Amino acid sequence: xxDPVQTVINFLVLIAAVGALLFVFYSRTNAVxxxxxxxxxMLTIVSLLIPIFWIVESNNEAMATAQQHTTSVQxxxxxxxxxxxxxxxxxGQGRIGPKLNNNSAVNNFTDNDLMRVxxxxxxxxxxxxxxxxxxxxxxxxxxxxxxxxxxxxxxxRSSDPAYLQKNGLSGGNGFxxxxxxxxxxxxxxxxxxxxxxxxxxxxxxxDMTKQKAITINIVAPPPGASCSPACFExxxxxxxxxxxxxxVNKSTTPHTASAIxxxxxxNIKVAKNIFDSGLSTPxxxxxxxxxxxxxxxxSFNPSTHTVVYYCQFHPSMLAELxxxx
Numbered sequence: 213x214x215d216p217v218q219t220v221i222n223f224l225v226l227i228a229a230v231g232a233l234l235f236v237f238y239s240r241t242n243a244v245x246x247x248x249x250x251x252x253x254m255l256t257i258v259s260l261l262i263p264i265f266w267i268v269e270s271n272n273e274a275m276a277t278a279q280q281h282t283t284s285v286q287x288x289x290x291x292x293x294x295x296x297x298x299x300x301x302x303x304g305q306g307r308i309g310p311k312l313n314n315n316s317a318v319n320n321f322t323d324n325d326l327m328r329v330x331x332x333x334x335x336x337x338x339x340x341x342x343x344x345x346x347x348x349x350x351x352x353x354x355x356x357x358x359x360x361x362x363x364x365x366x367x368x369r370s371s372d373p374a375y376l377q378k379n380g381l382s383g384g385n386g387f388x389x390x391x392x393x394x395x396x397x398x399x400x401x402x403x404x405x406x407x408x409x410x411x412x413x414x415x416x417x418x419d420m421t422k423q424k425a426i427t428i429n430i431v432a433p434p435p436g437a438s439c440s441p442a443c444f445e446x447x448x449x450x451x452x453x454x455x456x457x458x459x460v461n462k463s464t465t466p467h468t469a470s471a472i473x474x475x476x477x478x479n480i481k482v483a484k485n486i487f488d489s490g491l492s493t494p495x496x497x498x499x500x501x502x503x504x505x506x507x508x509x510x511s512f513n514p515s516t517h518t519v520v521y522y523c524q525f526h527p528s529m530l531a532e533l534x535x536x537x
Contacts, residue, residue: 277380277381278380278381278382278383281366281370281381281383282382282383284362284363284366284367285363285366285367285370285383285386285389286386286389287360287363288363288364288365288366288367288368288370288386289367289386289387289389289390289393290393290397291356291360291363291364291367292304292364292367292387292390292393293390293393293394293396293397294397295348295355295356296309296312296364297390297394297405298405299528300312301313301409302390302391302394302402302405302406302409303387303388303390303391304368304371304387304390307409307413309345309477312368312371312387313371313385313387314371314372314373314385318368319372319374319375323365326365326368326369327361327362327365329345330348330349330361330364330365330368331347331348331349331351331352331354331361332347332349332352333345333346333347333348333352333354346440346527346528348360348361348364349361366386367386367387370383370384370385370386370387371385371386371387413477413532414447414448414520414530414531414532415447415448416448417448417449417450417532417534418446418448418449418450419450420449420450420451420455421450421451421452421455421536423451423455424454424455424456425455425456425457425458426449426451426455426456426457426458427457427458427459427460428444428445428446428449428457428458428459428460428531429445429459429460429462430442430443430444430445430459430460430461430462430463430467430495430529431443431445431462431463432463439526439528439529439530440526440528440529441463441464441465441526442463442465442467442523442526442529443529444459444469444521444529444530444531446531447530447531447532448531448532448533448534449531449532449533449534450533450534450535450536451505451533451534451535451536452505452535452536452537453505453506453507453509453510453535453536453537454504454505455504455505456502456503456504456505457502457503457504457505457533458500458501458502458503459489459495459500459501459502459503460499460500461495461496461497461498461499461500462497462498463497464497465497465525465526466494466495466496466497466525467494467495467523467525467526467529468488468489468490468491468494468495468501468523468524468525469487469488469489469495469501469503469521469523470482470483470484470487470488470489470490470521470522470523470524471483471484471486471487471488471509471512471519471520471521472520472521472522474513474520475513475516475518475520477520477522477530480522480527482524483512483519485508486506486508486509486512486519487503487509487521489501491524491525494525505533505535507537509533509535510535510536510537516534517534517535517536518532518533518534518535519532519533519535520532521533
């Protein structure tokens, strides 16, 4: 896209330069040179050119910064479409993770704090070994480089109009590009995510109310899943009180199946009175944990009759039981 301001400035510079060259030629062939006025006028012309060149350079620098930001946001979109949307939503609106799209709390972070959170994650103050959000930087065991972290930072900041205005940036909110990027990367995962967002954070429950005994395998993450290093095979299961559920670990690492208090997965506290396989007695590879659904579980969250559970070792492993009597 042609910048009209830049075009006008370039035209003025061209006129000034041509005029200066013509005057030099004229002064070298006229008596004007002998009077000393030629040198004085030439000095004046050069003095006028200096601020013009400074304006041109400043404008070029601003355009380069804006282009760099736009490119960085686009790369952030691609990374978000690969790693983040399952928790934070296809438009950054928040699902089982916090809202990132123009969230006032996130916008109020300093740049350093936001970079630190993306890079190193957030840990439970009551248990510093338990991440509430995993670290994404490869410096802390995550998959992303420092450049990748910067791209995600710029994507999040692109949703804050005040930040863009303050820093003279344009290009708009990068989260509007995310759905298209997800569709291009993994159409099936995109359709699943849209369905989950329409029916709840864990998707439409699989109805198994006619079965008295159910097995939920713990398996490797399917394409597009955010759970790591494994997933509960059925993210939302509809069961009756009295149903016997057995979790079978078919992954290569130990896990737990632990109910949480309430439904807020950003502030997890284990509800041992409902069910908890336990940190001290994990479900080892090939092992299992069995639980019989109780009336207390049905009444635990009375507005939804659901129980959210997770792995205490791996907080991104989340699932839900929808319970009927």
